Amino acid sequence: MGIPSPLSSALSALRSPGARTDSDRPHLAARVEDVKNAVVGGVLRGLNWDLRLQPFHGYGSGRGVRVLAKVLYASPRTPADFHDQPVHDMRTMAVRGWRNFAGQVAPNRTVHILLGGEQFTVRADRSGIVDATLQVSLPAGRHQAVLWTKPGNEVTADITVVPPEERIGLVSDIDDTVMVTWLPRPLLAFWNAFVIHQSSRQVVPGMPMLYQRLMREHPQMPVVYLSTGAWNVFPVLKRFLYRNGYPDGPLLLTDWGPTNTGFFRSGPEHKTRSLDRLAAAYPDLRWILVGDDGQHDPSLYAAFAQRHPDNVEAVLIRQLTESEQVLAHGSRRPLESSRSGPDGPPTLSAPDGHGLLAALQREGMLP
Structure with missing residues (x-):
């Protein structure tokens, strides 16, 4: 019996990528995934899955x-x-x-x-x-x-x-910014996939209140949640945000599968591309960028502000506790500095949403 055509073509791609050059040749992991998708998809179609x-x-x-x-x-x-x-x-x-x-x-x-x-x-x-x-x-x-x-x-x-007259937007990280899981970063995928109850996820104190306060000042402000989490956990994250009083808005997640260049997609590259895409979609918006100092948010936001100085209103960085820092990257000290440059937008830091709200008020950015 001959090999089904989808599997045959996928195996051919795995054996020989044809006329592709080294620069555009898919990574071996990506070609293996393509074969897996072809085989499993063929089996499911045979079982009348749709x-x-x-x-x-x-x-x-x-x-x-x-x-x-x-x-x-x-x-x-x-x-x-x-x-x-x-x-x-x-x-x-x-x-x-x-x-x-x-x-x-x-x-x-x-x-x-x-x-x-x-x-x-x-x-x-x-x-x-x-x-x-x-x-x-x-x-x-x-x-x-x-x-x-x-x-x-x-x-x-x-x-x-977004209304054309709106001038302020909010971009927010998720893990350790609006939600604390108290697990090492390598285990977050397992956590988000297999944890049973929403109550197991802890809300960062004061962050829902901060976002709601910003929404009262800017009722039509777009809120975008930008995370390196997988699209697979979209329903879980959406539910968490709703139940804890965060404003509704798009979630920009990523696919964890292999790419043409490696086994996994780069989280920082995903955030960089997403931010640039938002700047192109809304050239007149000035974004309030919210993240944490446990990973690369400070440097990513600073680089975005350098590329798009007219599109950043402020950078808000939640300071992780020492134990959270250890879980995030193995050290008790922040991975990166969250200080702003002399010509950059104001960068404010605090341990939670209450502190960030107070910092915004001290800066005169909120009444």
Whole structure:
């Protein structure tokens, strides 16, 4: 019996990348993953599993929007809108986050999008991620894009369109900035995948109050959560933010799988690209950048401020305790300094949201 065509082609790619040069030749790990996806996908299709879409929260302006989603295989008994639930009713997704890591992605699938009365056709990447920038004009506010791979499996994705007159935005890290897990960074993936109860995650004191205070001063301020966490934990993080009173907004996560250059994607590169993309999407916004001093947030934010000096209002750095520093990177001292340069935006540091709010008030940035 011959080898199925998807597996045959994947094995051929693994053996020989064809005419690719060394610079664009996929890493061996990526080619192995492609073979795995082809084999498992073929088996699931043989079991009559079908495609399902997991929508993520997108963003945009009057000039265009960014739509995000993930294409997965699901059993015939799984409803098409399994992932398409209000954040206040995501009980199954929040409690059983490990199922998102056990799912099988469907790479390179065609996805249709209906938004603003216009229909678009895009394609998922080799990791099953849909990341599409659509040139569509929408008024400011909350919108919903309809996504489907075939009639009957439609889902909706939230899209936040920022008002053109808004001048302040908020970008926030997640781990150790709004949420404390009290685990070493290498174990965060396991934690986010297999922890059972939301109560096991601790909110950073005062941070919800700080964000709500900023929202009262700037009611239409966009809030974007930028993290090196995997898209797999999107439902879990969304639930945590909702239950602890954080403002709603897009989450910009990443895919942990192999790339053309290595076994894992670079977290700092993901944050750098995401920040630059936000600056390009909103050239008139000045961002309040919130992070912690346990990893690379201070240097990443400082570098962004150098590249885009007109797009940074302030940098807020939460200072980790000594025990949190040890869990973050193995040392009791901060990994990087959070001091601002003489010509850079104000950089304020404090152990929690209460201290950061007081620092903003001392600087005259909040009444």
